[in-house]
Amino acid sequence: MTACERILVTGAAGQLGGYLLRRLDESGYAATGLGRGEAPGVDRVADIRDRTQVADALDQTQPGAIIHGAAYTDVDGCERDPKLADAINRVGSENVATLAAERGIRVIGVGTDFVFSGSGGAPYTEDAAPDPISVYGASKLAGEQAILSADSRFAVARTAWVYGGRDKHFPRTVLTMLARHGRMEVVDDEIGSPTFAGDLAEALVALLPHRPSGILHLTNEGAASRFELARRVAVEAGQDADRIVPVSTEAFLAKYPLPARRPANSTLANTRAAAMGIRLPPWAVAVARYAPALATEFSEI
Numbered sequence: 377m378t379a380c381e382r383i384l385v386t387g388a389a390g391q392l393g394g395y396l397l398r399r400l401d402e403s404g405y406a407a408t409g410l411g412r413g414e415a416p417g418v419d420r421v422a423d424i425r426d427r428t429q430v431a432d433a434l435d436q437t438q439p440g441a442i443i444h445g446a447a448y449t450d451v452d453g454c455e456r457d458p459k460l461a462d463a464i465n466r467v468g469s470e471n472v473a474t475l476a477a478e479r480g481i482r483v484i485g486v487g488t489d490f491v492f493s494g495s496g497g498a499p500y501t502e503d504a505a506p507d508p509i510s511v512y513g514a515s516k517l518a519g520e521q522a523i524l525s526a527d528s529r530f531a532v533a534r535t536a537w538v539y540g541g542r543d544k545h546f547p548r549t550v551l552t553m554l555a556r557h558g559r560m561e562v563v564d565d566e567i568g569s570p571t572f573a574g575d576l577a578e579a580l581v582a583l584l585p586h587r588p589s590g591i592l593h594l595t596n597e598g599a600a601s602r603f604e605l606a607r608r609v610a611v612e613a614g615q616d617a618d619r620i621v622p623v624s625t626e627a628f629l630a631k632y633p634l635p636a637r638r639p640a641n642s643t644l645a646n647t648r649a650a651a652m653g654i655r656l657p658p659w660a661v662a663v664a665r666y667a668p669a670l671a672t673e674f675s676e677i
């Protein structure tokens with residue numbers, strides 16, 4: 377894969393998509409964004425559930441590779457509507473991967489830590505056996521398998537707890553709650569690998585020349601509980617971190633029930649990418665870089 381090659385990004389209007397398009401552009405690739413509807417960053421409109429629409433998009437853009445980020449990412453929405461989760465996360469991925477394989481286009485899919493139950497085994501390496509406990513996790517696992525079985529040269533890069541961009545994400549929720557309510561209860565027994573979408577985009581673009589195949593993990597380094605992450609966001613945004621109050625998942629769910637179960641500890645070990653020299657910064661460094669800019673949204677209210 378050479379710079380100036382065309383890379384198609386699915387999920388272009390999503391959280392990761394915007395950073396990916398920018399990073400590809402900065403690295404000398406010709407990036408094309410595919411999205412479900414007209415939106416910033418979307419050059420081609422196609423629903424990945426529809427094989428004809430995906431085939432037309434591939435034939436008209438003729439990319440050398442696809443970074444496939446499109447997914448139904450609403451974890452509770454997936455639990456409520458498993459058919460939709462399957463249609464987008466499994467069938468949509470199968471459409472992208474098999475149509476790409478027929479055309480000799482390489483694919484890097486974006487996977488999730490939610491393929492793991494989180495009830496033992498963290499930090500999970502790339503060869504750990506998946507055991508999802510949610511519809512989202514199971515549908516994303518089926519999507520991974522569809523990608524990897526379409527062509528042995530295809531890859532899936534699993535990531536976790538992604539934040540960045542204009543839409544809803546956990547650090548923005550923390551600052552919104554502090555601005556509106558002055559405090560926030562956050563679970564301290566759910567542990568994972570918080571990942572800034574900009575760092576993830578940079579790592580995915582750095583992966584392209586390595587022509588990866590199989591499963592890789594790409595997250596900011598280290599592990600944090602939701603509570604630790606929320607406190608770090610507050611501190612870096614210039615807020616009093618003591619207004620973040622720890623609570624157990626059990627107590628939280630008793631107050632605010634959610635349909636989907638979350639892994640207790642789904643921390644990922646990034647062993648394969650590190651062996652290629654690709655490492656993301658520690659999660660706290662990433663938050664320190666991102667939160668001050670996020671905080672300006674709230675100082676202007």
Ligand SMILES: NC(=O)c1ccc[n+]([C@@H]2O[C@H](COP(=O)([O-])OP(=O)(O)OC[C@H]3O[C@@H](n4cnc5c(N)ncnc54)[C@H](OP(=O)(O)O)[C@@H]3O)[C@@H](O)[C@H]2O)c1
Nearest residue numbers: 387389390391392412423424445446447449488535537538
């Ligand atoms: N967010 C996280 O914490 C997290 C953690 C681990 C892994 N991941 C994975 O990382 C990837 C990127 O996530 P993200 O946070 O950027 O998600 P996101 O903001 O929800 O973006 C996903 C994009 O996929 C698009 N999409 C959904 N259904 C589609 C369809 N049928 N056809 C075409 N496009 C469709 C969405 O379009 P609409 O806006 O029209 O719905 C959206 O723009 C996903 O594969 C996700 O599973 C995310």
